[in-house]
Amino acid sequence: MRFTKLAVFGMGAVFAFGACSGAASPGASGGGGGGGIAIKIGIELPMTGGEAPNGVPTANGVQLAIQDIKVPGFTVTINQQDDAVNGKHNANQGAKNMSTLANDSQVVFVVGPYNSSVATAEIPVSNANGLMQCSPANTAVELTKPWGTAKPTDLRKTNPDKITYVRVATTDDNQGAGMADIAYNTIGAKTVYLLDDTQTYGKGLADAFGNTFTKFGGQVLKRDGVSDKTTDFTSYVTTAKGLNPAAVAYGGVTTSGLGLFRKQMAAQGLQTIPFVGGDGVVDGSFATASSFLQIAGDGDTNSYGTVAAIHDIPNAADFASKYKAKFNTDPGSYSAPGYACTQIFLQALKAVGTGVTDLGQLREKIRAYVADPANKYDTVLGTFNFDKDGDTSQHVISYYKYDPAKKDWGYFKQRDFTADPVK
Amino acid sequence: MTTAAAAPSRRTSFDAGRWRGPLIVAGFLLAAYALMVVSAGAQAQDQFINALTIGAIYALIALGYTMVYGIIELINFAHGEIFMVGSFVSWGLLTSLGFTGAINDPVVLAGVLVLAFIVSMVVMGVVGVVIERVAYRPLRNAPRLAPLITAIGVSFILQNIVFVTISNSIVTVPQVMPNTALTFGPIAIREINLFVIVLALSLMVALQAFVTRTTLGRAMRSTAMDREAAQLMGVDINSTIALTFFIGSALAGAAGVVQGLYFGVTHFQIGFQAGLKAFTAAVLGGIGNTTGAAIGGFVIGFIEVLTSSFGYGRWSDAAVFGTLVLVLIFRPTGILGQQLADRA
Numbered sequence: 105m106r107f108t109k110l111a112v113f114g115m116g117a118v119f120a121f122g123a124c125s126g127a128a129s130p131g132a133s134g135g136g137g138g139g140g141i142a143i144k145i146g147i148e149l150p151m152t153g154g155e156a157p158n159g160v161p162t163a164n165g166v167q168l169a170i171q172d173i174k175v176p177g178f179t180v181t182i183n184q185q186d187d188a189v190n191g192k193h194n195a196n197q198g199a200k201n202m203s204t205l206a207n208d209s210q211v212v213f214v215v216g217p218y219n220s221s222v223a224t225a226e227i228p229v230s231n232a233n234g235l236m237q238c239s240p241a242n243t244a245v246e247l248t249k250p251w252g253t254a255k256p257t258d259l260r261k262t263n264p265d266k267i268t269y270v271r272v273a274t275t276d277d278n279q280g281a282g283m284a285d286i287a288y289n290t291i292g293a294k295t296v297y298l299l300d301d302t303q304t305y306g307k308g309l310a311d312a313f314g315n316t317f318t319k320f321g322g323q324v325l326k327r328d329g330v331s332d333k334t335t336d337f338t339s340y341v342t343t344a345k346g347l348n349p350a351a352v353a354y355g356g357v358t359t360s361g362l363g364l365f366r367k368q369m370a371a372q373g374l375q376t377i378p379f380v381g382g383d384g385v386v387d388g389s390f391a392t393a394s395s396f397l398q399i400a401g402d403g404d405t406n407s408y409g410t411v412a413a414i415h416d417i418p419n420a421a422d423f424a425s426k427y428k429a430k431f432n433t434d435p436g437s438y439s440a441p442g443y444a445c446t447q448i449f450l451q452a453l454k455a456v457g458t459g460v461t462d463l464g465q466l467r468e469k470i471r472a473y474v475a476d477p478a479n480k481y482d483t484v485l486g487t488f489n490f491d492k493d494g495d496t497s498q499h500v501i502s503y504y505k506y507d508p509a510k511k512d513w514g515y516f517k518q519r520d521f522t523a524d525p526v527k
Numbered sequence: 528m529t530t531a532a533a534a535p536s537r538r539t540s541f542d543a544g545r546w547r548g549p550l551i552v553a554g555f556l557l558a559a560y561a562l563m564v565v566s567a568g569a570q571a572q573d574q575f576i577n578a579l580t581i582g583a584i585y586a587l588i589a590l591g592y593t594m595v596y597g598i599i600e601l602i603n604f605a606h607g608e609i610f611m612v613g614s615f616v617s618w619g620l621l622t623s624l625g626f627t628g629a630i631n632d633p634v635v636l637a638g639v640l641v642l643a644f645i646v647s648m649v650v651m652g653v654v655g656v657v658i659e660r661v662a663y664r665p666l667r668n669a670p671r672l673a674p675l676i677t678a679i680g681v682s683f684i685l686q687n688i689v690f691v692t693i694s695n696s697i698v699t700v701p702q703v704m705p706n707t708a709l710t711f712g713p714i715a716i717r718e719i720n721l722f723v724i725v726l727a728l729s730l731m732v733a734l735q736a737f738v739t740r741t742t743l744g745r746a747m748r749s750t751a752m753d754r755e756a757a758q759l760m761g762v763d764i765n766s767t768i769a770l771t772f773f774i775g776s777a778l779a780g781a782a783g784v785v786q787g788l789y790f791g792v793t794h795f796q797i798g799f800q801a802g803l804k805a806f807t808a809a810v811l812g813g814i815g816n817t818t819g820a821a822i823g824g825f826v827i828g829f830i831e832v833l834t835s836s837f838g839y840g841r842w843s844d845a846a847v848f849g850t851l852v853l854v855l856i857f858r859p860t861g862i863l864g865q866q867l868a869d870r871a
Contacts, residue, residue, distance in 0.1 A: 154696030190686075190796060191695030302841050329841030333800045335790050338577040339835040346570035363697070364792055371706055371717075371791075372573075394696035399792060401699070 140177040141461065145170065145449060146205035147184045148198065148216030148226070148237070153191015154359045157388040157395055158218050161436025162240050166215050168430055168439075169446035175453045183211050187222050192359050198222035199229055206233035212467045213238070213449040213474075215442060219357075220244030220305040224259060227269050232262040236471040238448055239271040240441035243279050243383065243412045244308050247271070248493040251308065256493065267475035270494040272441045272448075272485060273412040274501065276305070276382075278521040280312020282410045282501030283353055283380050285519060287313075288320040290408070290503070291378045293350030295323050299340065299365070301356030302329040309382045310355030317353075325349050332360030337368045345374060352377055357384030363399030370403035378406040385409040386437055386504050389512035397506065397513070407506045411437045414485050415502035415518045423484055444483035448474060451481055497522070552822070559829045566836040572714065574836050580720045580789065582828020583727035587782035588805035589812070589820035590734065591655075591775030597751045597815035598771045599667065604678040605658060607802015608685035609651050609776045613783020614793040615689055616647045618700045621787070629705040639703055647784045648777035655776025656769045664765070682798070689795040697794050700787030723785050730778060731821050737774075738817065747771055751815070807851050813864025822862060826850070 147166050149159035163184065170180055185201035187193055198217050205211045206229060214230065214237040217223050223242045230237045239247075246254035247269065257264045287293045296317060300310035307329065314324050325347045330340055344352055352369070356362050366379050381396070386409040388395035397404050417423065417440055427435040452473040460466045473479060480489045488498040499522040507514030559578070563571035588610050595603045620643055630636040662681050666674040704719045738744040746767045749757040758764050786801075787793055808827050812819025827847055834843040854862065 152695060156696075190690060192796075299840075326838055328835065328838050330835075331841070331844055334843075335786070335792060335794075335797060336577075336581050336831070338581070339574055339832040340840060342570050342573040342577055343567065343836060343838075345573065346567055359697070364790065367791060371702075393694075394698075399697055399699060401791070 139179040141463075142179045142181065142210060143212050143453075143463065143466070144181050144183045144208065144210040145446065146208075146211045146214035146216070146235075146237075147182055148187060148201050148205065148214055148222075149185075149218050150188035150193040150222075151184075151186040152188045154394040155188045155191065155193050155218070157392050157436065158241075158438070159186070159188070161433075162215075162218060162438040162442040164427070164431050165240070165435070165439035165442025165444075166446045168427060169443045169450070171430070172426070173447065173450045175450055175457065178453060178457060180450075180453075183208055185216075187217060187219075193217075193219040193222055195219075195221050195225035199225040202226040202229040202235075202237075206230070206235050209463050211235065212463065212470050213452075215240060215445045215449075217242065218438070220247060220308070221303055223247050223269070224304060227256075227259040228261055230268040231260045231266060233268075234263070234266065234468055234471055235268060236449075236467075236474050237269050238445035238474070239269070239273065240445050241273050241383070241412070241438045242271050243273050243276045244304050245275045245277050245312075246304075246308070248275070248495045251277075252311070266471075267492075267494050268471060270448075270474055270490045270496075272444045272483075272488075272496050272498070273438070274496060274499045274521070276309045276412075277312045277315075278499050279382050279410055279412045279501055280309050280314075280355075281316040281521055281524070282412075282503065282519060283309070283313045283382060283408075284316035284320060284322070285501075286408050286410070286503055287351045287353055287378075287380050288317060288322050290505075290517075291351050291380070293322065293378065295325050295347075295349045295351075296380075297344050297347050297349040297352045298324050298327045299352070299354045299356075300329050301332040301354075301360035301362070303332055303356065303360060305382075305384065306332075306354075306356035306360065308355070309384075310353070313353050313355065313380075330361065330365070332356065334361065335364060337361065337365040338372070340365065341368045341372050341374060344369065344377065345372060349377065351380055353380045355382060355384075358387055358394070358396040358399065360384075363396040363403075366396070366400035366403035366407060368403075370401065375403050375405050378408060379403065380408045382409065383411045383437065386411050386513050388436070389510070391511065397511070404506045404511075405508060409504045409513060411502045411504065413438065413441050413502065414498060414500040415515050417485055419484070440484050444481075444485045447483045448481050452479075455479075499524075555826075555829075559833065562833055563836055566833065566838075570836075574832050576716055576720050576724075578829045578832035579825070580723050580828070581831065582825035583724050584782050584785055584789070584824075585801070585805050585808050585827050586821040586824025587727050587730065587778050587785070588801055589808035589824045590731070590817055591779045592806050592809040593812070593814055593817055593820035594771050594775040596809070597817075598747060598768055599663070600671075601663060601674050601678065602806070603663075603775075604675070604802070604806075605662075605681035605685060606775070606779060607798035607800075607805065608682045609655060609779040609798075610783045610786070610801055610805075611793070611795060611798030612654065612685055612689060613647045613651045613780035614700065614786040614797070615693055615698075615783070615795075616650050616780065617643045617784040617787050618698060618793055620646055621701045621703060626701045626703055628701060628703075630703045631705055636703060636705075643703075643784050644781055647780040649780075651780030651783065652773040652777035655772040655779075658776075659769055659772040664768075682802075686795050686798065693795070695795065697792050699792055700790075702788060702791045704788055719789055723789055726781070726785070730781060731817075734774065734778070734817065743767070743770060804847065807847060811851055811854055811861055813861030816861070816863045819861055819863035826862075 151159040187198040245251035300306040385396040390397040452470045456469040503517040504513040563574045567574045662677045746762045750767045808823030809820045812823030834846045
C-alpha cells in the first residue's frame with residue numbers, strides 16, 4: 105500500500121509542477137501584473153490502474169482548458185488527486201482526497217469525481233466545506249434528485265440547502281433510457297436478461313433500463329445482480345443461454361467484470377446475443393490496456409454502449425485537434441465534459457472574482473455563482489445551465505456500437521431525453 | 528491430515544463406515560442436480576458442470592490451507608496470494624512463449640500445458656517453502672497471533688510485488704485450450720471444463736495416495752498428530768513442514784494456471800476473494816482434513832451456482848457464508864472434522 109501512495113503522491117507532485125510552470129510563463133508574458141492571485145483548481149479523478157483510461161483523458165480536458173483560457177488577475181494551477189486504490193476507484197480515498205483539497209486554502213473549485221459511488225462519499229465533505237465540485241461523468245440519479253429511497257439531502261448533511269455539487273453529465277434515468285432505446289429500437293429486442301454489479305451506479309442504471317424497456321413494451325425475462333469481485337460469470341452465462349433473450353443488458357463498469365462476463369458469453373458461444381452496457385464499458389479501444397473491448401475479446405461483436413454526454417459538440421473537430429496537439433492522442437469520452445467543468449469555473453471566476461483577495465470568500469462566491477440556476481454557460485458541450493439541484497439542462501445520451509474494422513467503439517446516434525416521455 | 532490417519536480404521540468397520548461417505552456425496556450431488564433442474568431446466572447439466580469446475584478450483588486452493596493448518600495449526604492467509612502469483616507465472620510463461628490464443632495441434636497443446644503446470648507448480652512450491660522458512664519458521668514457537676500477522680503481511684507483500692512489477696489492473700491470459708465441446712452420449716461438456724475437473728480430481732487422488740501410502744506422507748501425518756513424538760521417532764520436522772508447504776503451494780499454483788486457462792484473465796487482487804472462499808471451504812469441510820477441504824470446495828461451488836441459477840446471485844456470498852455459519856453452529860469442527868478426530 106505504501107508503494108501506491110508514494111507513487112501517486114509523486115505523480116501528483118510532478119503533475120502540479122508541470123501545470124504550474126506551464127501556466128506561469130504565459131501569464132508573465134501577457135503582462136497581467138505579475139501573474140495575480142495564485143489559486144488552484146482541484147482535480148479528483150481515478151488516475152491509475154484499470155481506471156487510467158477513464159481518469160487520465162478527463163484530467164487532460166481540465167489541463168487543456170486551464171491552458172486555453174486565462175482570467176486576468178489570477179494564476180490558476182492544479183491540485184491533482186487520485187481516488188484509485190490498487191488500480192480501482194475507491195470511495196474512502198475520494199472522501200480523503202476531498203478533505204485534502206478542502207484543506208488547501210488555494211483550492212476554490214474541484215473537477216471530479218468520475219464514479220458515482222465516490223461522489224456519494226465526497227458530497228458530504230464538499231458540502232461541509234462549501235467547496236463547489238463539478239463532476240464531468242457522474243450519472244447516479246440520487247446524487248442530485250431523490251431516486252428510490254435515496255435522497256440527495258442525505259448526502260448534504262451539514263448544509264442541506266447549500267448546493268456544492270453540479271454535474272455536466274446527465275443522469276442514469278436518461279442513460280438507462282438510452283440503453284433501453286438501443287436494445288428495443290436499434291437492436292429490435294423484445295426480451296432481455298438484465299444484470300447489475302450491485303454497486304450504486306450499476307444498480308441504478310439497470311433499474312432505469314428496466315423502467316424504460318418495459319415502457320417501450322419489452323419484457324425483462326430475469327433480473328439479477330453479480331458481485332463486483334468475482335471472476336466467475338459462467339453460471340449467469342448459462343442462465344442467459346437458457347432464457348435465450350434477444351439482448352443482455354448489464355449495469356456496471358469494466359473493473360466490476362463486465363468485460364469478463366462478455367468474454368465468458370463468447371466462450372459459451374453466445375456472442376450473437378447483443379450486449380448493451382452504459383458508459384462503464386465505453387472506455388477505450390481493443391488496444392487500450394484493461395478496457396472492456398480488450399478483455400471481452402471474442403465478445404466484442406454485437407456490443408453496444410452509451411456515454412452520458414453530448415457527442416455532436418459544436419466544434420468537435422476543433423476540440424479534437426487542440427487536444428491531439430497537446431496530448432498526442434484522441435480525446436476520451438469525458439475529455440470535453442472535463443473541459444466544460446473547467447470553463448464553468450473560469451466563467452464564475454471572471455464574473456465574481458474581480459477584487460476578491462480573501463480566498464475563503466472567493467471559494468464561497470464561486471460556489472454561489474455556480475449553484476445559481478440563473479447563470480448560463482457557453483461551453484465546449486454547448487449552452488446550458490444547472491437546475492436548482494445541480495443537474496445540467498442538457499439531457500443528451502450518445503450511442504456507441506463496436507466497430508470491427510477499427511476494433512474500437514463507433515458512435516452512431518445521439519438522443520435528447522429532455523421532456524422525452526419514454527424515460 | 529487426519530483423514531489419512533483414520534483410513535486404516537475405516538477398513539475394519541465394514542458396512543456403515545465404508546459406504547456412508549460415498550452415499551452422502553452421491554445424495555448431495557443428486558439433490559444439487561435436482562435443484563438445478565428446478566431452477567435451470569434444460570440448462571441443469573451446464574450449471575452442474577459450472578459448479579463442478581469452480582468447485583474444483585476452490586478445492587485445489589482449499590487443500591493448501593487445510594494441509595498447512597493440519598501440520599502447524601497456522602491459517603496461512605498468504606495462500607490465496609500463492610494462487611494469484613501462480614496465475615501470473617503461467618501468464619508470463621504463455622505470453623513469453625508467444626501464445627495469444629488457442630493451440631490447435633494436440634501435441635503442442637499437451638506439451639505447453641504440461642510445461643505450464645510444472646513450471647507454475649514448482650515455482651509456487653518453492654515460493655511457499657521460502658515463505659515458510661522466512662516468515663513462519665522463526666515464529667513457530669511464538670504466540671499464535673504472531674505468525675497470523677506475518678501471514679497477512681506476506682499476503683500484502685505478494686500483492687504489492689505483482690502490483691508494482693507487473694500490472695495493477697486486469698491482465699488477459701492466453702486461453703490455449705481450444706473452445707470445443709465434447710459429447711459423451713447425452714452429456715455435452717466443453718474441453719476446458721472436463722480438463723479442469725479431471726485434473727483437480729487426479730491431483731486430489733495423487734495427494735491422498737502420497738499422504739497415505741508413502742514414508743514422507745507418513746512423516747507428515749505423524750508430525751500433524753504430535754510434532755514432538757514424531758521428532759523422537761526420527762522424523763525431520765523442518766523438512767516435513769517445508770514439504771507440506773511445497774505441496775500445498777504447488778496445488779495453489781496449479782489452480783492459478785487453471786484460473787488463466789478457464790477465465791482468461793487474472794488480476795493482482797483475485798487471491799483475496801479466492802483465498803477467502805477456499806479458506807471457507809477448508810473450514811466447512813473440517814480444517815486440517817484434506818478430504819473435507821475438497822468436499823468443502825465443491826459445496827461452495829454448488830452453493831454459488833445454485834444461488835445464481837435461482838436468480839438470487841446478489842445473495843451468493845451471503846449464502847456461502849451463511850452456510851458456513853450454519854455448519855459451524857451444528858458441527859463446530861466442520862463436515863468431516865469431528866468424526867475423524869474421534870476415530871483418530
